Amino acid sequence: xxxxxxxxxxxxxxxxxxxxxxxxxxxxxxxxxxxxxxxxxxxxxxxxxxxxxxxxxxxxxxxxxxxxxxxxxxxxxxxxxxxxxxxxxxxxxxxxxxxxxxxxxxxxxxxxxxxxxxxxxxxxxxxxxxxxxxxxxxxxxxxxxxxxxxxxxxxxxxxxxxxxxxxxxxxxxxxxxxxxxxxxxxxxxxxxxxxxxxxxxxxxxxxxxxxxxxxxxxxxxxxxxxxxxxxxxxxxxxxxxxxxxxxxxxxxxxxxxxxxxxxxxxxxxxxxxxxxxxxxxxxxxxxxxxxxxxxxxxxxxxxxxxxxxxxxxxxxxxxxxxxxxxxxxxxxxxxxxxxxxxxxxxxxxxxxxxxxxxxxxxxxxxxxxxxxxxxxxxxxxxxxxxxxxx
Numbered sequence: 001x002x003x004x005x006x007x008x009x010x011x012x013x014x015x016x017x018x019x020x021x022x023x024x025x026x027x028x029x030x031x032x033x034x035x036x037x038x039x040x041x042x043x044x045x046x047x048x049x050x051x052x053x054x055x056x057x058x059x060x061x062x063x064x065x066x067x068x069x070x071x072x073x074x075x076x077x078x079x080x081x082x083x084x085x086x087x088x089x090x091x092x093x094x095x096x097x098x099x100x101x102x103x104x105x106x107x108x109x110x111x112x113x114x115x116x117x118x119x120x121x122x123x124x125x126x127x128x129x130x131x132x133x134x135x136x137x138x139x140x141x142x143x144x145x146x147x148x149x150x151x152x153x154x155x156x157x158x159x160x161x162x163x164x165x166x167x168x169x170x171x172x173x174x175x176x177x178x179x180x181x182x183x184x185x186x187x188x189x190x191x192x193x194x195x196x197x198x199x200x201x202x203x204x205x206x207x208x209x210x211x212x213x214x215x216x217x218x219x220x221x222x223x224x225x226x227x228x229x230x231x232x233x234x235x236x237x238x239x240x241x242x243x244x245x246x247x248x249x250x251x252x253x254x255x256x257x258x259x260x261x262x263x264x265x266x267x268x269x270x271x272x273x274x275x276x277x278x279x280x281x282x283x284x285x286x287x288x289x290x291x292x293x294x295x296x297x298x299x300x301x302x303x304x305x306x307x308x309x310x311x312x313x314x315x316x317x318x319x320x321x322x323x324x325x326x327x328x329x330x331x332x333x334x335x336x337x338x339x340x341x342x343x344x345x346x347x348x349x350x351x352x353x354x355x356x357x358x359x360x361x362x363x364x365x366x367x368x369x370x371x372x373x374x375x376x377x378x379x380x381x382x383x384x385x386x387x388x389x390x
Contacts, residue, residue: 007047008063014070017046018077026078029203030347035159036203040084043074044114049088052096053112057104059096064298068243072291075247076254079351080204082247086240087155091118094164094233095182097305098222103182107162119163119185119192120237121151121209122230128153129364131227132174136167138181138216145169145221147181147214153358157192157207160185164222165211166230178226181216189214200347200354232306238316238359239301242294245319245355249287251348252323252330256280259333276333283326290319310372317365320355327352 025039043049048070051063067089074082092112095104110116127133136149149167151157163183168176185192195207222229260271260280270276293315301307327349331338338345356362376385 007045008051009047009066009070011066011069011073013046014048014073017042018073022074022081023077026081027342027344029078029080031342033197033202035205036081039078039081040114043081043085044088048074048085049092049114050112052089052093057096057108057112059093061302064239064302065295068239068246068294068298071240071243072247072250075244075351076251079244079248079354080201082244083155083201083204083240086237086243087120088112088114088117090233090236090240091120091164093236094120094180094222094229097232098180098224098229099182100219100223103220107182116161117156117159119154119156119160119209120230120233121154121157121163121165122234123153124150125152129361131166134166134168135172136165136211137172137176138167138169138179140170140218141215143218145179145181145216145218147183147211147216149211151209152195152207154192154195154207154209156205157209158194158205160192160209163190163192163209164230164233165209166226169226180222180224180226180229182220182222183211183214183216184220185209187214187216198354200350200352202350234359235307235309235312236301238312239294239297239307241355241359242290242297242312242315242319245316245323245352246287246290246294248323248348248352248355249283249290249319249326252327252345253280253283253287255345255348256283256330256333270333279329279333283329286322286326290315290322293318310369313360313365313369316359317362317369320352321362323352324349324356 021039021042025036029036051067052059052061054060071082071086088111092108095108095111111118122131124134138145138147147167162185165181165183167179167181169179170176183190189212192209193207198206257280260276261269263270297307297312297315300311330345331349334345340346
């Protein structure tokens, strides 16, 4: 792969892009529910999709805190665009870290530059949080695998050039070994389609993937245990989800403060009412809490592959739950105006609910955190066990 200069965006460039294009397009996407390829193309041109690479396409995760700041700003005005950028970065990361040279040569540069879309395919109709319950199976046949199965709730499914597919090898037994296959979606028997339209993140090209006796060369498998490799990617996605939630909090705070400072009732600003000031104060505290946790999660991911699972879960569940809480408060501050379909606070409220569900529900993250706490207590005989999780 030849060296090509990778553009590294600044926050000033991103802010200009938001005011020039993304804010208005975000409103339009929410109204129509249609994928805006031109908007994503411009984000890619500015370098938002390639920022985890140097000019030789070597991984460089030192820009993860900047990526978080960019995700915040994008999600505050156009949450589906923030996720589209995040998915592209995630898939490019997995290809760069785990794929063989043939796969890298074919897909890495075009993906990092946003010219081709890869899908990250985990969930199945009967296996959501319980990934070990998946039924997609690849059976070895000489130098190939033959893949059968179905995936759902997959970003870019209707438009993906390829998909990284988590599947079982040989059988659908619960504890069968796993693979992560890079599947060319133009292969016979492979197809993608739009799925049900979502109430939040409208315009995100979400859908389903179908595999019917799809022949995949064995060298197209990621060079890692499938489950372990995809969990590495899922941790990155969870950090991104915390970033989107922070952006929704940021947007709620922006809208709420402006409303409180300009809306009058009973002859004075509603921002002078203690009940409104309390909501704004808690909203700001929630935003900074979520942001600091997300940035700390970024740091652990830069420090070691996959990051600190506990801290990532804490960041994801905290940011998404706070986003849901405070976007609800923002709607309350707006009163009846907040109920208007496609109003910004109403859109932030819908988008925030999605962050509590995708990339592991709040409940599964709470369960994982609690399970590890109990394990840490036993391991350390009840002494300073909390310190092991900080």
